Amino acid sequence: MGMLKLAQVMRKMGMLSPLGLFRLIAAICRYGINVMALLRITERTYGEAVAIADDSETITYRQLLVQSEELSISLRENYGIRPGSKAALLCRNHASLVKSVFASSWAGADLYLLNAEMSQDQLQDLITAYDFDLLIYDEELTTFIKQSTYNKGKLLSYHDVRPAVNNQKTDGISNARPSWHRTSSGTIMLLTGGTTGKSKKVPHRPSLFHYLNPFYTLLERLHLVRYHTGYIATPIYHGYGIAILLLFVALGKKIVLTSGFDASKACALVREHQVQVATVVPLMLDKMLKHNAEDMRSLACIASGGAELNPKLVAEVYARLGDVLCNLYGTSESGLNIVATPEDLRQSAHTLGRKIDGMPLFVLDEDMNEAKPGVVGQFCVQNYLSRAERSKRWIETGDMGYRDSDGLYYLCGRADDRIVSAGENVYPIELEHILIHHPQVEDVAVIGIPDETFGQRLKACIQPTPHSEVNAEQLMVWLRVRAARYQMPKEIVLVEEIPYTHLGKRDKKKLL
Template sequence: MLTLLSVLHRMKLLTPVGVFRLLFVICGYGINLMGLLKLAASSHRHLVALSDDRETLTYQQLLDQSECLAVQLREQYGLGSRSKAGLLCRNHASLVKSIFALSMTGADIYLMNAEMSSDEFAQLLDAHAFDFLIYDEEFTAVIEQSSYTGASVLSYHEHFPAISNLMHVPIKGRSRGHRNSDSKLMLLTGGTTGRAKKVAHKPSMFHYLPPFSSMLKRLRLLRYKTVYIATPIYHGYGIAILLLFVALGKKSVITDKFQAEHACQLVREHQAEVITVVPLMIDKMLRASNAEGDLKSLACIASGGAELNPRLAEEVSARLGEVLYNLYGTSEAGLSIIATPQDLDAASGTIGKLIEGVGLKVLDGSMNEAAAGEIGQFCVTSGPTWIKTGDMGYRDERGFFYLKGRVDDMIVSAGENVYPSELEHILLQHPFIEDAAVVGVPDELFGQRLKAVVQVKVGTELDAETLIEWLRPRAARYQMPREIVFVDELDYTPLGKVDRKQLH
């Protein structure tokens, strides 16, 4: 069984030399993400650590540039313990270097959604009072139109101060080293209210190793060399995979924005064995490429962040083999549930089984554990209390978990609790339907009923009356939609989830 000791052994930390390196790093750097990078560089100095659209860096180069950057951030901008640094960036090397450098200064690192609106950014400023901002040039208008008056620096620029040129400023004397263990990683994620909530993670190498051991075992990541991180690093899913592959001395490939054709090219060019995606991404890649050729190197497609359509899982299996894994996690608890390809074959629609050591239960309205098959809310432990995730679902007798949507997705129709995802799953079984989404709408007689938004496959025809007749023997009375709307294409958020606000 893969354990924490196995991970430490894989990182070469259980040998006398490894123990010495670990103690040296802790004494010189403290317990922070830069220490994690230093450990990786000590064993994998000349191996490629990171490749993006602009540059390719070995572990030693990434370490040296991140250390130089940490000194400049500390000396030029006064960053240190209790400083708050906000990062509004897409996936690129400057973002990665900034994360490591800020960790070394002791500043708290706030990863912001690069797709946020000006109003959402203003809310974050009011809530967190940043001392420093690092941002991509495309977000200049968002920054300038806000009330922010503190120090800031661009991620890339040829002439203005930017992360890309700060790291090349010479370091005076022996100012490089600065031990610090105060930094925290803040994931800013939308809660059930729609407002961003802050979830703090202590970026310690010891904090991340235990959950990584379960991920390594289920996804068999130790055997692979290269990961393409297609999901945003500002999302907990993306940063977790990045840190995992750094800890193992592997190669990570990133790109500013996801485009299906370019993503297929990157997989082929780097012969990536692992890719992190949301379901919409892999769906687009299958349609944009000769998947059997472009994607043949993939041995692990790690899908998360949104619900996985069982039909998509079947298509991936048919075209690429048993390579698809379904992951479920929360910002509060991190990765909690994994479905292997074998799990997806055995239980269609499952998000998998709990990983070892995760305190997650399905609780009913009275906060008691729900029986097998009974729908409740996913809750995670935080000391003696339970934190509600906002996700509804159930666990079957075999230990497989299933999602039924968010708490605020559920409607009450004529006294029945109705979950839109149940009707979505039925609709997606229709041979002419490419995609479908369902939301609740007001109804004078029933209080609420369902509205279905349907995308029909190219070359087929379907009307509402025909679809209603097809649904009658397959859906319960309270699941039948009050209206059906046909669209050319469904709207999705940048994170690959159906944009339900647009549906309403």
């Protein structure tokens, strides 16, 4: 089955021809099994096509390959990076970050993608825990790094004079073939845990067969082969961002990047580059629509992930841009698991979509047995790959939800968001889905609070639409005929703005 899916993917990418097979074999012979081999195959096909367009430069796939090679040689010769070394990237989205990913992989280093929005204490914890051998970082973070105890190799992402990724040159290396060039890729470490809490590392060693099913599903359901230009609005240091980056590179797309998200700039980039496919979190999409939906007319596919879509946003996209919205669900630990096509979201604006064929995702009850359709349980992935936790049969995502009889999956929220009110399991997301349909509700977040009588009750925090005069009492009256008894909140409070994390998730801790 794995070989059949491999053949299907290679056929879609035009790699089953004699020339395509030759390029695949030649790339592996030159670089070994790592993502630099992927870049080499793409360069052989799309060499003079634009690979990256960011705030500082526009480079072709040939330039990306040569500059990544030069950087990889420099990392080894000047910074001692070898297989087993730990290279950390503390960067926002730009071409130097992309070059560093390929260069570090070719050198065989374990690559740590650090959250550029992290706190000082979290950076120090990571330095103490992992003892990085090299830190590649953006210049504006210099003071931030100096305030830590880090004292090993450092390299700026961009600089005109000081050593930086953009000025690492070694004459003639693109034709050199020293024996160390053929390496196996190091592990890509994704660090979860937000911006202030303790991070947990999630290792991903690039594995051809592990990624075949998600890769094929994205090609099939999102029709990515059709499009020439993609905009990655989500941070590449996040699992969602790095996965889409490598997918776009494999397909030879023009990849548009910018450092940080601003709705006005994002809309301008989509219009300027005539972007056809964009990866966003729902909060980004909402802000772009509010700023200028006309700038987004070139988009044929909007892939939303990283946080749940609300049905009001789904309806607005369809009304203003047509059937272009898709939803991606996955976790840092288990990767991409569920995809919703525009047709799925037309069927139900609440759905996560349908499971990727071959992915060992199950909805399990509290006894770790598979739940029947319509019964809420935890999304769990059968553990075939984790070497660090071989004794664990299941990877528990912490997300609660269910599958309906038609094969569509639905999210009910995080396990730690669930409350028990008078013995009844209550999920805040259910009340959020009801309240967001009120015409004077702009945004909503629901949390659990203690209650002397019921143990716990819900509290709804409402961000009204601009110039709205709605009050909490009116919202309570509106809710009584729409919500079940156990879903009715103990209180409703109006807030100026619902807080979000930099990754577009509601920051409910700030509402407690």
